Amino acid sequence: MTTAEISGPDWSTRETPRTPEEWIARAGEVAAILASDAVERDRAAATPYAEVRLLKDSGLVTLLGPAEHGGGGQNWPTAYRVVREVAKADGSIGQLLGYHYLWNWAARLVGTREQWEHVEAEAARNRWFFGGAVNPRDDDVVIRDEGDTLVFNGRKSFSTGSKVSDVTVLEGVLEGTDKHVFAIVPSGDPGLTFHDDWDNIGQRLTESGSVTISDVRVPWRDAAGYVDKEFQPRVYNTLNVPTIQLVFVNFYLGIARGALETAIAYTRSRTRPWLHGGHERAVDEPYIIDIYGDLSAALWSAEALADQVAEEGLWFHEHPDEVTERLRGEHEVRVAAAKVQATEVALEVAGRIFEATGARSTTSREGLDRFWRNVRTHTLHDPVAYKRREIGVYLLQDKLPEPTWYS
Template sequence: MTFIEKNKSFPAPRNDLVRATRPQAVAPYPQDWVDAAQKLAYEFAEGAIQRDLDGARPVEQIRRLRESGLVSLLYPKNLGGGGGSLRDAAQSVLEIAKVDGSTAALLGFNYYNSLVPLLTDYTGANDDVVRHAANNRFFWGNVTQYVNKEFVAEHHADGGFTITGTKKWNTGAPLAEITTVLAIHPDRDHYIYAVIPTAREGLEFHNDWDPIGLRGTDSGTITFHNVRILPEDVLHWGHSPAQTGPLPLWASFGAIFYTAVFIGRTLGALEHARKWVLQGRRQGSFGGVSISADDPFIQAEFAEYWVQVQAAQVYFERTIAFVQEQWDRRSSLTEKDYGAIALETLSLRTFAARTALHITPRVFELLGGRSTAREADFDQYWRDVRTLSSHDPEVLARRVIGKHVLHQDPLVFPPHFKQDKVG
């Protein structure tokens, strides 16, 4: 059965680019997710430099991710998903990040936004959304930032809501058929979470994403013009009377996938550099060597970077195991548990970002002047890391970590709304 035959009731994609991401054939879920990701990374490596230089959207790459089933890896098998683990997902992002930062970041954002129906409620109340997404192997967009306090829904006479307003940094949404939407409830005392098709009437995509790195992630601005949110679009919230603060575990999962991109980009830079120094000799190399890889100073410098990224990978694995253990017992997690998970993942993300920001620009120390040619594109790794890490400044993360580690007090998420409502 083809994708279109499965999906007769879903609206047509909003443009030809989104249509082109639809699977042409649906492969069975792989037995080994990381192996499948490595094979796709091999495919994606072809043309990756040119896509980066052109700022091209990875349309073909998203189609292949959907066909392979990687986009639905984290969904339970009983809901039609791949039944993979958090490690499977994180390592898949890391493998693709070695060769294609934009596609890897999009996959990572897909993972933690596709989990929103399972994060908002642990009892199965949103299972139909998951089944529909898994059945169609949707790639998910993200309209989920908490920063816009003017993005407020209004009641609709026939039920549900309408939304008018603008949100920036909507990663993946322009290439997705389905996206999360976070808005402030009309009473202005809690949030609502919804899932809508990106072809919904009233959505205006500005196509204004033009950063130095992750140029294909398409995190542009979207304006909502009286966009209808149907009652069935609104996700059930099962944690408390209403969502007055951040979604449990959403940022923690996000930190893991950010880290996967940071480490993958760093490993990619080192592998690119390794091949480069094996091919010739840079000016100023140690006397008597025929290739730069035999220069003892380059060897020592490369070793320093390699050791640092090994440490990041071990930290990554340890944190993934911890978070998976917590996720498996999610119905019994307390606010203190959520805080401990957040502190651990924030620390990981901070360490990985700092490691990547140290190594990715310094690979030029190994390479020589020829490596600065545009077509070599050695700066792609630093540009991607710098762009992603800038979304969450390290100094703020370190302040949170330091405060709680010094005082040994739990990290508690305060409500975003006052008890007497926000006017």
């Protein structure tokens, strides 16, 4: 069974959610649909066209969009919770949705008011799904200036969303300068070639393979944040990294929550007590009780920190012109702390659940390994040791993290 064959509700007949609680509940409905065949879809690793259609039909893709154009009109703390809820069922789709939110918001982070108002209105009206080809570890895409037009050429080894997206965010450097340019282009542009080479152990449905960019043409007027070919800088421009890092935090925690809830259900119904333990039910085994208590306490703590940091970060999005380097740096330190906790807790939960579920739970049919594979794959995105260093250097030396592609 695939997601395309699952009979979900007729979303068009449902009222659009209005409150954060209603949007999180809508995400829970989507998650329930995804959970019904998550193991099979993970094994097949097929391009998730149907899954993205589900995100569109349910309205989740419009969550951050302006209400007057058909969007949800919600804020980032709600978006993070929605990502977490979807990731409980499917880490890949949680990642895709979180990246979509970031790239949709990137127009506001980097662009002029005229640019981002246009992008957000079009995205909400048309339910665009965003992908991005902005991997900073690769050589920069080179941009040629041809008067009124920019021409992008290069290759990126990662392009999350790729074929399932409607639009793709490109980034490159103007030839002969150090000026970076972001622009949004149709994902069907003939100059974009997606190579279908994403073949990792986890996050298998994220369509994160490489892309070749060949003579993709963009009008200068669409170069985000540029006026008369000059960039208009703000400290707020650098909030893309803390924002996406909080996306990571929340789909890690969502994966961990999914692993824990799935394991608890398995233990309640199928785990057998140890024959020498003196108990008739696995749920009465003291060491099993201890494992679930320990993992739950750790996860609840990490979730609480993530929610608190998300609320702290809301001020920056509501007051973009008041963001200072000091405030931005201190927020990044808090985000780093949430990232450290989420990484360590998610890996621990996804790995230790087997101690409580037992040997029979390791069959491929159960698919419990997918939680660990998913969180292990993406937590290698950038070394968590450097997040700990950001915190320590700030506390001991009062040095703020320098804004980079990773901090």
